[in-house]
Amino acid sequence: MNADRMNMGVWTGRIDPEPDSLRWHQVIRPLDAADSPGVALIGFACDEGVRHNQGRPGAVTAPAAIRKALASLAWHRESPAYDAGDVACDNGDLDAAQARLAADVAVLLAAGHFPVVLGGGHEVAYGSWQGLAAYLAGTTADIPRIGIINFDAHFDLRDPTHVHSSGTPFAQIAHACADRGWPFRYACLGVSRAANTRALFRRAADLDVLVREDRDITPLSLERIGEDLDAFIATCDHVYLTIDLDVLPAGEAPGVSAPAPHGVPLALLEPLIERVRKSGKLRLADLAEHNPEFDIDNRTARVAARLIHLLTLNG
Ligand SMILES: N=CN[C@@H](CCC(=O)O)C(=O)O
Ligand SMILES: [Mn+2]
Ligand SMILES: [Mn+2]
Numbered sequence: 257m258n259a260d261r262m263n264m265g266v267w268t269g270r271i272d273p274e275p276d277s278l279r280w281h282q283v284i285r286p287l288d289a290a291d292s293p294g295v296a297l298i299g300f301a302c303d304e305g306v307r308h309n310q311g312r313p314g315a316v317t318a319p320a321a322i323r324k325a326l327a328s329l330a331w332h333r334e335s336p337a338y339d340a341g342d343v344a345c346d347n348g349d350l351d352a353a354q355a356r357l358a359a360d361v362a363v364l365l366a367a368g369h370f371p372v373v374l375g376g377g378h379e380v381a382y383g384s385w386q387g388l389a390a391y392l393a394g395t396t397a398d399i400p401r402i403g404i405i406n407f408d409a410h411f412d413l414r415d416p417t418h419v420h421s422s423g424t425p426f427a428q429i430a431h432a433c434a435d436r437g438w439p440f441r442y443a444c445l446g447v448s449r450a451a452n453t454r455a456l457f458r459r460a461a462d463l464d465v466l467v468r469e470d471r472d473i474t475p476l477s478l479e480r481i482g483e484d485l486d487a488f489i490a491t492c493d494h495v496y497l498t499i500d501l502d503v504l505p506a507g508e509a510p511g512v513s514a515p516a517p518h519g520v521p522l523a524l525l526e527p528l529i530e531r532v533r534k535s536g537k538l539r540l541a542d543l544a545e546h547n548p549e550f551d552i553d554n555r556t557a558r559v560a561a562r563l564i565h566l567l568t569l570n571g
Contacts (some may be wrong), residue, residue: 257363258356259298262286262341266320269328280337281327287340293368294336295568297323300357302345305379306545308421309414311513314549316345318557319374321548325561332569340364340371343383350420354383361387361540362394372564373542377513378412381425381498384542388496389432403441403492404429405485405532407525408500409448409470409516411456413463422513422545430463443488445481445528446470446503446520470503470518478524482531489535497532497541499563501556509559511551522559526566533567541567 267281287296299319307313319342343360345353357373361384364371373384385404392400404426406412416424416431426442433440443466449457460467466488468481489495502512505519532538543560551557 257287257340257360259341259343259360261299261301261344262339263320264339266323267327267339278331279327280329280331283331284337284339287338290336290338290367292336294338294370295333296338296340296364296369296371297374298340298357298360298364298371299342299374300353300376300380300383301342302350302353302376302379304345304348304350304353304377305420305422306377306513308350308419309423311377311422312547312550314547315375315377315513315545317548318376318546321551321554321557322374322543322546322560322564325554325557326564329561329565337568338369350379354379354386357383358386358390362390365391365539370568371540372567373540375542375544375546377422378408378500378544379420379422379425380542380544381412382428384498384540385425385429385496386432388494388540392494399438401439401441401491401493403443403489403495403537404498405488405495406442406444406498406500407446407503407520407528408444409446409451409502409514409519410500411444411447411452411460411465413456413459427459441488441492442466443485446473448516448518451514470516470520473520473524475524478527482528485528485531489532489537492537494539495532495535495537497529497538497567498544499529499541500544501546501560504559509556511547511549511556512545513547529563529566
């Protein structure tokens with residue numbers, strides 16, 4: 257494993273004296289103590305891509321902030337949870353950091369774990385996806401149909417020709433799929449029309465991306481959008497879920513590089529994420545763009561922790 261920065265000391269919190277009152281910090285163990293498959297958290301302590309994308313750096317400390325928020329949440333799982341430590345971005349070499357994350361994600365998948373990657377800027381996605389791709393390439397002769405479901409205010413489909421950043425991961429994945437002769441199946445939900453240029457909308461259309469804008473995700477449309485998501489998932493063999501926390505309204509997630517004036521509230525996001533989890537095809541998830549420097553009362557870290565709790569509820 258490339259992840260080395262391990263600090264189990266972050267896993268502390270309240271301890272209730274009554275029985276059956278466990279919290280994450282009392283249950284989670286270091287990965288090297290793993291004896292059976294479970295959830296494996298791995299941090300991507302990197303905001304180099306945010307820097308390359310003219311954003312506000314700070315996401316490098318997000319993995320620790322998210323672990324801290326998760327530590328005190330109630331434990332409702334049956335199978336174990338492990339902390340695999342952090343992959344860091346050394347000497348600003350983003351491509352190398354993504355490759356090291358990918359290698360670790362592939363190892364975790366091969367061991368039967370459900371990896372949840374704690375970004376980091378959204379450049380984490382290129383590392384996460386490469387890990388799933390490497391694992392699948394090594395285990396099946398068939399061409400894998402990977403569905404990427406991104407909850408995000410942004411497409412992150414910028415042209416990666418000149419710079420690799422937090423704004424380019426899905427364009428990089430599209431190129432990687434084309435090189436391999438694999439289909440590129442991408443759904444981006446929560447997109448802000450105001451925050452994405454016409455060029456990006458055109459690229460999304462050219463790539464046949466399933467797009468739902470932030471303002472179109474309402475209590476009334478939720479069921480229909482859920483059905484659209486189910487139909488998308490039905491065309492895929494494996495799902496990679498990536499959640500950019502800037503999809504949430506700025507009031508719910510202030511601690512991000514690019515806070516959303518509109519956003520999609522957690523109350524609408526959760527039922528959609530539940531559908532993804534219940535599909536039985538979810539292999540890998542990550543959370544991106546948390547920036548603790550701009551958080552207010554750990555709101556964003558708490559939302560991230562709650563989403564991890566939701567994603568791992570029935571394991
Ligand atoms: N991962 C973030 N991507 C956004 C950032 C937008 C911004 O910084 O305003 C993007 O490139 O569009
Ligand atoms: Mn975003
Ligand atoms: Mn993003």
